Amino acid sequence: MALTDAQIERYSRQIIVPHLGGRGQERLLAAKIVIGGDARDIEAPLGYMVGAGVGTIGVRLAGDHNVFDQTIAAMRQLNSDVSVRIADKSFASIDLALAFVSSDATRKIAEEIVSDARASVIARLDAPGKIAVVPDVHDPRVADASMLKKFGTRADAADFIAMLATAEAFKLVAGYSENQSRAIIEFDGYVTRSRVFA
DSSP states (O other): OOOOHHHHHHTHHHHTSTTTHHHHHHHHHHOEEEEEEOHHHHHHHHHHHHHHTOSEEEEEESSOGGGGHHHHHHHHHHOTTOEEEEOOTTOOSEEEEEEEEOSHHHHHHHHHHHHTEEEEEEEEOBSSEEEEEEOSOOOHHHHOGGGGSOOOOBOTTHHHHHHHHHHHHHHHHHTSSTTOOOEEEEEETTEEEEEEOO
């Protein structure tokens, strides 16, 4: 899909980023992703992805999604290039799942949405925080057994970890890192460690 003049103007700040360009923006507009978790944890990442021009975004929430309908309506107003809706069972052919684990209920959502996606980013928002970046189809338990274990105490840096996970998801969808390896990024206070896994 070629970018229109209006889209080139709208996304010009992203298009000029080295290794992204117009082709990366076209990938973003053609992408279909699911963001899952608690409403508190997905609101800012959803706004980021809508603003970036990710074409189709499904939302899977823990609990009642009716409280989030107003946020979804606001996201639709933010960017007319993007379709945002609650992701039900008919939401298929997902390019990427972005899951925020902040409770046992959101852990179950992560398991569900990751199993249906071609790539995924899972963020654990307890301490120590972790992000699993998986650029290919997989079983979420393969990433790291601790990614989907019982949730502990919410980390002070949970919002920061959520936005870093969102940036990793953006890079995957845009094709920013063509040869991205599976990685676990761990946060323990001010120390960050990254390791590749098979």
